Amino acid sequence: MGLYEDKRKRTHTPEGYELLTHESGHLEYDFHWHLGYYWSKFLAELRDNKRFMGVKCPECGWVYMPPRQTCGKCYVEMNEWVEVGPEGTLEGFTIVRFPYIDANNGGMKQVPFTSIWVTLDGANTRMMHFCNVYDEKELEVGMRMRAVWSENRTGSIHDVAYFEIVK
Numbered sequence: 001m002g003l004y005e006d007k008r009k010r011t012h013t014p015e016g017y018e019l020l021t022h023e024s025g026h027l028e029y030d031f032h033w034h035l036g037y038y039w040s041k042f043l044a045e046l047r048d049n050k051r052f053m054g055v056k057c058p059e060c061g062w063v064y065m066p067p068r069q070t071c072g073k074c075y076v077e078m079n080e081w082v083e084v085g086p087e088g089t090l091e092g093f094t095i096v097r098f099p100y101i102d103a104n105n106g107g108m109k110q111v112p113f114t115s116i117w118v119t120l121d122g123a124n125t126r127m128m129h130f131c132n133v134y135d136e137k138e139l140e141v142g143m144r145m146r147a148v149w150s151e152n153r154t155g156s157i158h159d160v161a162y163f164e165i166v167k
């Protein structure tokens with residue numbers, strides 16, 4: 001008995017009562033959530049026009065990509081939409097070589113993959129995505145990157161297939 005006792009191994013309460021369980025059955029259902037105005041517009045622009053739209057703060061002039069409703073520095077609402085990218089600067093990267101369960105589909109994540117932080121031209125904030133380079137010797141912070149669009153776009157962040165190095 002200790003602070004970190006594994007309760008799953010216990011069959012009885014400390015008083016001696018049997019610990020009972022009930023089978024709840026298999027539960028499965030689809031669910032959807034509303035993305036809101038800013039993310040809806042952002043993703044629809046990726047899908048329909050293959051362009052990145054950010055929002056500009058009327059106080060400090062920062063352009064947020066991805067867009068958000070309120071400036072994190074000035075606490076004012078932002079309504080001015082500005083196009084940024086599709087090229088930008090690599091700010092950081094991680095090459096993942098160990099597979100794990102992909103929360104998007106329940107299957108094993110295909111490795112290697114490279115996640116990146118990129119600041120698109122005209123934006124003041126960085127966004128996370130992927131790139132098609134899996135060798136850290138070929139990547140360097142400060143490199144120029146360019147978005148490559150997916151053939152079938154659905155209104156998802158994956159409408160950008162990945163970023164590639166601008167040669």
Ligand SMILES: [Zn+2]
Pocket residue numbers: 057058059060061062071072073074075
């Ligand atoms: Zn601001």
